[in-house]
Amino acid sequence: MTVLIIYKVLFLGFVILYSNFCPQFFNTSNYLANFHLPLTSVPQVNLEMHLSTWDAQHYLYLSQFGYKPNTQSCAFLPFWPFIIYLFSKIFLNPYIASLIVSNTLSLLAGVLYFKFTERLYGLTTARWSLIFLFSFPGALFFQFPYSESLFFLLTVLFFIGLLEKKPVLLALSGLLLPVTRTVGVLLIFPALYNSLVVERDWKIGIASTLSIFFGFALLLFVMMLTTGDCFANFHAQERFVSQGSINRLLSPLSFLTAFQSVTGMHNQTHSLIDRVLFCVYLSALYPIWKLNKTFFVYSLLVGFIPVVGNHFMSSTRYLTVVFPMFICAAQYFSDDKRRLFAYLLVMLGLAVQCFLTLWHIDNCWAG
Template sequence: MIGRALNPRVKKLVVITLLVKLAVLGLIGASTYLVPFSFTGHDVNFVYPIGEPAYWASAFKTWDANHYLYLADNWYSPFHIGNAFYPLLPFLIRVAGYLALGHNLVAGLAVSTLCTVLSVVYLFRLVATTHDEEVAFRSCLILLAFPTSFYIGLVYTESVFLMLATMLLYYLKENRSAPALACAFLLPLTRPTGILVVVPVLVALFFELRAQGKLDPKKLLVPFGFLAGYGSYLLVMLLATGDAFAGFDAQKVFQASNSLLNMLHPVNWFLSNFVYTEFTLNGFTTSIVNRVFFVVYAVIAALSYRKLDKTQFAYLLITGLVPALTGSLTSYVRYLVIVFPIFVYLALTLRGKTVLFYLVPCSILQVAGVLLHASNRWVA
């Protein structure tokens, strides 16, 4: 493990990741001078501290970040809109806040940056076990250049989720059941789709059993970690609000209106999202951008079956399809950041200088996305 930690490619990736994240933070700081700040977009959303007027720090805590910072300070309470958000990130911010002398925004950015670095390191390690280090290195670069990868350095759950998912699949492959179990427990506490990662875990166990004819009994505990984690989430909500399902009620307030029941009506889902809708460039529920990225995802999913490790392919399907098919594709371009097998497939496809045809335009789009997001003009 130490040898891998000192791998020159890993060290290079850590430096690149930190430079990219620092550049994003610098761009956010400069955004007020580059793009007019939308005070309307700021004021119509939940702002924490309550009623705080917009100022320079507002660019660093847009949209969902305000909810996580509120929860870090106040935790859950009955009938609050913040109940829609999951508890792991607010808990980490609260803990890190003690080290940051109570500056929870600084703590949140630090937590996300650390998780981003670990995400890249474990993505490299995981892909290196299924392909090779060259593919693993390119996969990480392609992830960092993705148009919405700036979210994995903000006060959002993308960085925590991606870190836990890559760690889980890596430790499972390395036959290290204890850390894999810990990751399985924490994923359902991170965001609603955390419980879905049990599917690629079961796929991994199935193929291992078929190949070897037996399984390490300790590995059989890993799927139960998801159940324990989800049960802990419901217990947190019950103790804090008096209702274990308060989070589900709060989610109904948001425009996305996602529901697993929508998956039972795929024809209606397709018609409402691609036929009977008034398309806008990037509206909450009518975004052309989100629909284009879903089509790109679907094409990659169809082409990647023979190229990807079966566990990673299962992860690609479950984390990419369910968020799409349960609602109106709201924020889909952001959700794709955690669907890391997409970047592995692209790394297998784009070799040599051809990878620049991805990295350059995607990096430009990411710069535009950062400026629009920080100015409260766009939320993925």
């Protein structure tokens, strides 16, 4: 935990210093062209704007004003804005609340992930997998008001409940995953595989299935109650540049075309970084299969479907929660003969993370 706290202090300290001394690099045109708070005025660039760019604006808006029919913000699921709303009553400011809670949740998730991995694969693997996770470029979003921290925490709790046979923990996390991110529904498949094929435990299988089913039903109910359309979340995807759709899984040629469409180092849908990291993810699938079949089912679905469905938009962020690839990397690179390569890989990941962080706080596109 000490290392994670130091990492977060250094990260946020760097961001705050940069934001205070280099406000001139903030992309105000991007800010005004996209959804933002406040909704009417042309703002003076400040620290709050640096730390709450892009999707964070939607979450902060939802935490204060709720859903409105036929708006872009309907694409974002309700549990994270609800958490911000609750803690804003304590901290008296949704912006401050979102930063504190996001960092606290990712810190807790990191500790639980470390303990969970240590129980499964030992101390060395746990230590290195945590290092690889937080040095992954997309891990920058664990420090900002995005839903990644909450989703990753719930995912870790879900797998602890599943593999260590804790049905209450499994059911609670399974209920909340689908109202945090849509891909949370997909965890029903690794849960069923582990319960019915690996463990042959019907009770755990039923608990996980019902919890995720009720979680998805809760999502539909909330959207119907607030917007009049239970599928408002899915319809709102059409309002974004990527126009994300699961139907793209049926069109592999369009995905291959999108894969070849690179126009720069990093942008919304034609990013070289996104495609390189996707190739890293693909190369990790076979080691994950050898490591743990349940982890493989999770990694295949949660990693592949969002990337294909959005044609690489935000793929670096989506791949961050595919934690089994960091366990595989830890097992491979923790060997003394490969230790130098491990350090180089971590430094490379942090360098890319630093680059994307600067882009993110300047309101350019990071993911």
